[in-house]
Amino acid sequence: MESISASLASSARVLPRWSHDMPGRSIAQGMYAFGLEETGDYTRAEETGRQALD
Numbered sequence: 001m002e003s004i005s006a007s008l009a010s011s012a013r014v015l016p017r018w019s020h021d022m023p024g025r026s027i028a029q030g031m032y033a034f035g036l037e038e039t040g041d042y043t044r045a046e047e048t049g050r051q052a053l054d
Contacts, residue, residue, distance in 0.1 A: 008035030026052040 011032035018025050029052035036045035 004035055004038040008032065008039060011035055 011028060015025075015028055015032055018028055029048055033045045033049035033052060036042075036048060
C-alpha cells in the first residue's frame with residue numbers, strides 16, 4: 001500500500017498538469033487535500049478541499 005507521503009507527492013505532481021475543465025479534477029484535488037491533512041498541513045488541506053468543491 002502506498003504511503004500517505006508518496007500519495008501526496010503523486011497528487012502534487014499530477015495537479016499542475018490537470019486542467020480545470022478536465023473531468024475528475026475535483027477528485028484529484030480531494031486526494032491531495034486528504035494527503036495534506038494526513039501530514040498535518042491543515043490550512044492548505046482546507047484551502048485545497050474547498051477548491052475541489054468549487
